Amino acid sequence: MHAPLLTRSDIEATQRRINQHVHRTPVLRSGTIDGMIGAAVLFKCENLQKVGAFKIRGALNAAACMSPEERRRGLATHSSGNHGQAVALAARLAAVPAFIVMPRSAPRIKRAAVDGYGATVIECGTAIQDRESTMRAVLAEVGAAFIHPYDDERVIAGQATVAMELFEDDEGLDALLAPIGGGGLMSGSCLATRAFSPRTVLYGCEPAGANDAARSLAAGTLLQNAEVSTIADGLRTNLSARTFAILQRHLSDIITVSDAEIIAAMRLIFERLKVVVEPSAAVPFAALMQQRRRFAGKRVGIILSGGNIDLEQPYFTRPPSG
Amino acid sequence: MHAPLLTRSDIEATQRRINQHVHRTPVLRSGTIDGMIGAAVLFKCENLQKVGAFKIRGALNAAACMSPEERRRGLATHSSGNHGQAVALAARLAAVPAFIVMPRSAPRIKRAAVDGYGATVIECGTAIQDRESTMRAVLAEVGAAFIHPYDDERVIAGQATVAMELFEDDEGLDALLAPIGGGGLMSGSCLATRAFSPRTVLYGCEPAGANDAARSLAAGTLLQNAEVSTIADGLRTNLSARTFAILQRHLSDIITVSDAEIIAAMRLIFERLKVVVEPSAAVPFAALMQQRRRFAGKRVGIILSGGNIDLEQPYFTRPPSG
Numbered sequence: 275m276h277a278p279l280l281t282r283s284d285i286e287a288t289q290r291r292i293n294q295h296v297h298r299t300p301v302l303r304s305g306t307i308d309g310m311i312g313a314a315v316l317f318k319c320e321n322l323q324k325v326g327a328f329k330i331r332g333a334l335n336a337a338a339c340m341s342p343e344e345r346r347r348g349l350a351t352h353s354s355g356n357h358g359q360a361v362a363l364a365a366r367l368a369a370v371p372a373f374i375v376m377p378r379s380a381p382r383i384k385r386a387a388v389d390g391y392g393a394t395v396i397e398c399g400t401a402i403q404d405r406e407s408t409m410r411a412v413l414a415e416v417g418a419a420f421i422h423p424y425d426d427e428r429v430i431a432g433q434a435t436v437a438m439e440l441f442e443d444d445e446g447l448d449a450l451l452a453p454i455g456g457g458g459l460m461s462g463s464c465l466a467t468r469a470f471s472p473r474t475v476l477y478g479c480e481p482a483g484a485n486d487a488a489r490s491l492a493a494g495t496l497l498q499n500a501e502v503s504t505i506a507d508g509l510r511t512n513l514s515a516r517t518f519a520i521l522q523r524h525l526s527d528i529i530t531v532s533d534a535e536i537i538a539a540m541r542l543i544f545e546r547l548k549v550v551v552e553p554s555a556a557v558p559f560a561a562l563m564q565q566r567r568r569f570a571g572k573r574v575g576i577i578l579s580g581g582n583i584d585l586e587q588p589y590f591t592r593p594p595s596g
Numbered sequence: 597m598h599a600p601l602l603t604r605s606d607i608e609a610t611q612r613r614i615n616q617h618v619h620r621t622p623v624l625r626s627g628t629i630d631g632m633i634g635a636a637v638l639f640k641c642e643n644l645q646k647v648g649a650f651k652i653r654g655a656l657n658a659a660a661c662m663s664p665e666e667r668r669r670g671l672a673t674h675s676s677g678n679h680g681q682a683v684a685l686a687a688r689l690a691a692v693p694a695f696i697v698m699p700r701s702a703p704r705i706k707r708a709a710v711d712g713y714g715a716t717v718i719e720c721g722t723a724i725q726d727r728e729s730t731m732r733a734v735l736a737e738v739g740a741a742f743i744h745p746y747d748d749e750r751v752i753a754g755q756a757t758v759a760m761e762l763f764e765d766d767e768g769l770d771a772l773l774a775p776i777g778g779g780g781l782m783s784g785s786c787l788a789t790r791a792f793s794p795r796t797v798l799y800g801c802e803p804a805g806a807n808d809a810a811r812s813l814a815a816g817t818l819l820q821n822a823e824v825s826t827i828a829d830g831l832r833t834n835l836s837a838r839t840f841a842i843l844q845r846h847l848s849d850i851i852t853v854s855d856a857e858i859i860a861a862m863r864l865i866f867e868r869l870k871v872v873v874e875p876s877a878a879v880p881f882a883a884l885m886q887q888r889r890r891f892a893g894k895r896v897g898i899i900l901s902g903g904n905i906d907l908e909q910p911y912f913t914r915p916p917s918g
Binding site: 297300302303305306321322324326390541544545547548549550551581585586587588590591 | 619622624625627628643644646648712863866867869870871872873903907908909910912913
């Protein structure tokens, strides 16, 4: 199977297409972190992006690639997370309705965010089948255009603009680390690296409790997560055949990390970089901390994918003693 | 009394002097916050600055203005907070020793940060007199150069570069809000506004539990805080005659806020802007939230002064119920 290749000009055209509606997110650094890791670490802050995550790039690009007729009856997706917010905002910017299928169990705060962008939320049960059958029913009824969270070339092209911007800001990266959930961001990062900085070595980063990508790459065939157990709620999904093919061709390695490593990395990012990251976004930095020897003296790019956390969750507070 | 005026070229020269050692911090925005406030709100993120606060600018400028002979035996200050870290880093960059007098009661985390920059920490009692007598003893013994946290023109000039950069990035600000502790940042902001954007209206922002500036401006004479009670630990100090004179001449008004308003503002900054701020840094945004009518439809600059918090402090976690 051949991975669909995006050229430099494809990605540049994508960037121009979404440009006016996304933030050019800053690249942050910390002298203390560089010293701890023994490497130059550059953090591309997509947690500071609109909707608090890179997802807006892919959703916007998918919407912008549609004809007005195609998107006229609205945009739709199923997601309990950042992609739902992204599609809701993309629809608002295109002045069309949004229909977001969310499990009844979704956190109130995520539901409120989607509501806040003016989307119609359709509740469903928590099983994957419920989600899919509800989605099909909604699409049939309202005729909206479906935007998959990652198994879509337009979405992958949108996510590729993250790494492209990073390479524009810094030409000397030896390595790039990004998180893997369904593989949309990682695939986009692979294709952008191939196009703009082919000498940069690519590492995928995954929670140990949702390691379908690591196992799939080791086996040479697409495997699913049997059970999923990780604090990184954005990375619980499985690769698709499309994203697997891209990762198989371009990744040098996958590094898996424990939940304890994720929380330690989150904490350092809060304390030293002073930005809010969700657990999924701390996974690449957790991988770098774990494997610091491998990256000694290198110039390393890290994608901080999102910052949507529940502040009432006591990630760092000591359990009450006594 | 005449305030010492910094000209455009004084502030530009200061910026060139410290440039290579400070971050050009980003200006962040949130569509949701703009919508809530009914204004365009631009956040200048000095919480993302080196040492996690604007303080490095003033300390670096003071050190850079000294002759090599003057600073040869080291830099010294008394501070349990961000200025201590700033002087420690400024000394390290100048390759001279640092002597930081800190009360024995200072949080371990702040002490560790100062240690981390290679400074010598000298402990003292918690009373102001202890601090001052210990400082005098240290200066007499080691012959280091003292850098006051705010009552120093070189320090004020350094802090002025924050607002200067903001005006460079955005020429259309109707108002600028900054926090007032000892008045160093606010004085620098006043002088930079006068020099670079004279039509911008200046507001000082202060916690109700340490409102010496509000009372001093109302009385037309310099008053001290009798007792201090606020979560904003960076703003508990009193103005000096020097900073009072500058504020009196340039401020349009002072807005005071409660600790509850400060925490609500901190929370919104975490949730929507995705950056970590300390309570003191949330004070201007708390003021803007309180007085949103006054700023309706305006273009408002907010200085986020620092991000050094103790993550184990449960600012946002619900008290355990039951």
